[in-house]
Amino acid sequence: MSDHHPTRPGGSEPHAFLAHHFNTPGQQAGAxxxxxxxxxxxxxxxxxxxxxxxxxxxxxxxxxxxxxHEYLNKTAGGINTVVLITSSVTMALAVRSAQVGDTPAIKRYLLMTIGFAFVFMVVKYFEYSAKIEHGMLPGKFYSAHEHGYDIPGLPHIFFAIYFCMTGLHGIHVLVGIGVLTWVYLRANKGHFGPSYYTPVENVGLYWHLVDLIWIFLFPLLYLVK
Amino acid sequence: MSDKLFLHGKPIEGFEEVHEHISPVSSYMKVFGALLVLTALTYAVSYMNLGAASLAVAMFVAVIKATLVCMYFMHLKYDERYHVFVFLSTILFVGIFFTFTLFDLSSRDEINEEQDSFFQRQYAPEAGVSVPVYEVSEHGEGAEHAEGGEAKAEGH
Incomplete structure (x- = not known):
């Protein structure tokens, strides 16, 4: 924030968050x-x-x-797909609320998005606990045969890629919860309005990407025959 | 701040505001419905026995879903074309990455075979060495020397 554009209370004022090295709010948002x-x-x-x-x-x-892949829980994966798609819609609606300057709606939709993200992680927690309990783990940790599951071939390789892909995606969901909370706190301070909503929009883009990746992960890991 | 701003030599009007296309709520709901229907379709397809086609069908549906999310939720349809370019060029490079790696993997057996026969023709008869035979075991533990001890000593 430069001296020319001090942060004003109730930052929905036109140029409250315009950095000094940008000419216009549009240029800043575009960059x-x-x-x-x-x-x-x-x-x-x-x-x-x-x-x-x-x-x-x-x-x-x-x-x-x-x-x-038959040992993955298709129902849990399906529920998580619907949860993530719904959270994507609430995120898009949060961005739209910022565009039209409806702060209570931004907060409401952000809370819903964060809620769905938590639902996703809870479902994931139950899935992971089941896998760990049955010894369906990557590499040398694989011990499903000791638990009475006889999966032919080299299933520890499949579970390695399963845990890597869903694990990295899960980390992204956790990071998403973090940045969504940050955006919520800023929305709570009334920072966002039609002339400035870059954080809402960019966190939205991130969240949609997390959804996009799951759209491919779900059929590949859980469903594909 | 100057009174007039120029982009590519042309003055721009209304640079004081952020101009973004605002989609109606109904369009988001339509996309939401389409995504749910397509998810159900992916789910249903996995229970049909389509054999080799099932991967292609699942990926096709996933690409449609991804396109919907990109165009309407990520606003690429109304956004600056340059963002579309950034995203599509990423996909292009992912495509190059996939194509070349899978091409290499699928043609590697052939090349290995060629290399082995080349080695046999060129060196094996005169040198009197036994050519190492690489066997990929069923468990995929990689190359195992069946009778390669001598050749190893000679060659490398």
Missing amino acids: AKLGMWAFLATEVLMFSGLFLAYFIIRMQYPEMVLGA
């Missing part, structure tokens, strides 16, 4: 958004490595993958 898209590009590239690993494992051990 922030481009930066966000560049970050999302790196996120996609990071996940692409894991997706490629999945396809390679699938190519090398097709029968093992088909056998092992």
Whole structure:
């Protein structure tokens, strides 16, 4: 914040959050958004490595993958898909509320999004506990045979990629809960309005990407025959 | 702040405000409905026995869902074209990454075979070495030397 544009109380004033090195709010919003898209590009590239690993494992051990994926809980995965899609809608509506300057609605939709994110993590917690209990773990930790599950082939490889992909995605959901809370606290201070809602929008873009990745993870890990 | 702002040599009007397309709530609800229907479709397809086509169908549905999310939730449809370019070029590079790696993996057996026969023709008869035979065991523990001890000593 520069001296020229001091933060005013009730920051919905036009230029309360305009940094001094930008000419206009539009220019600032555009720069922030481009930066966000560049970050999302790196996120996609990071996940692409894991997706490629999945396809390679699938190519090398097709029968093992088909056998092992039956042990994933399709219902839990399906519920989580619906939860994430719904949270994406509430996030989009939060951004829209910021665009039209309805602060109570921003807060309401952000709380709903955070709530759905927690539901996702709770479902994930139950899924992971079941996997850990049955010894369906990556690599050397795999011990499902001791628990009476005889999965043919090399299922510890499948569970390695399962835990890597859903684990990295889960970390993204946790980070999402963190940044959504930050945006909620700022919305609570009345920082956002039609002329400034960059944080809401960029956190929204991040959250939609987390949803996008799950859209591909779910059929690949849980459903594909 | 100057009175006039220029972009690509043209003055821009109304630069004081942020101009964004505001989608109506109904459009978000329509996309939400479409995403739920497509999720149900993915779920249903997994119970049909489509064999090899099931991966293609599942990925096709996932791509449609991803496109809907990108266009309407992430506003790419109304956004600056440059953001679309950033995103699509990412996908392009992911495509290159996938294609080349999978191409390499699927053609590696052939190359290994060629290398082995080349080695045999060139060196094996005269040198009188036994060529190492690489066997990928069923458990995929990688290359195992079946009778490679001698060749190893000679060659490397």
